[in-house]
Amino acid sequence: MNKPAKHLAPDLSVPVTRWRPWRGYIVALVVFAAIGILLAFGLGLDPKRIPSPLIGKLVPQFELPPVTGRVLGLSSKDLQGEVSLVNVFASWCAACLEEHPLFMRLKRDRIVPIHGLNYKDAPADAAAWLDRHGDPYTRTGADRDGRVAIDWGVYGVPETFVIDRAGRIAYKHIGPLNERVLEETVLPLIARLHQERDGDRDAGRSTPSTPRE
DSSP states (O other), rough: OOOOOOOHHHTTTTTOOOOOOOOOHHHHHHHHHHHHHHHHHHOOOOOGGSOOOTTBBBOOOEEEEOOOOOOOOEEGGGGGOEEEEEEEEEEHHHHHHHHHHHHHHHHHHHHHOOOEEEEOOOOOHHHHHHHHHOOOSSEEEESSSHHHHTTOOOOOOOOEEEOOSSBBEEEEEEEEHHHHHHHIIIHHHHHHHHHHHHHHHHHHHHHHOOOOO
């Protein structure tokens, strides 16, 4: 004879956890809100004001062939011994055309040597662009794969670097160079770096030699 099944009464001493749908909605809202805040903060940053970790350091070691039709390539060794500018440009860069007249003027006035770092450009396009708009560069380096630009910490095109005579990066400008930045920041810095060079020479000439006994 089968015994009737026993019905077990629930153990009221153990609390029963029930999933409440509204908790999931709250978690999702918190996550989306956090993501939105991070995106808004990131988009609000001005990349032109992000300090470069390379300021005051020697330029990265590199050696590049010249842009097609040019003779002189560009390497880290070429950036020693004189104050210079390095301009990152490309034929497909619309903003590069905005700043180009300033570099042509600097070349005409012989204020400072300008070297061009051509970023991810087709050789024929880069050469045609310089032929069409003028070539302000003393030397050019064809950075076809963009690896050298990465080592320089380039965010985008164009960018311009001021290099001191020791081959150190003294200043970095992100975006197209304009008249205000040129007159208020770049040219005064170049003048100061030239004065430091001349001061070192004067100090060397004025240092008395040690008399022989």
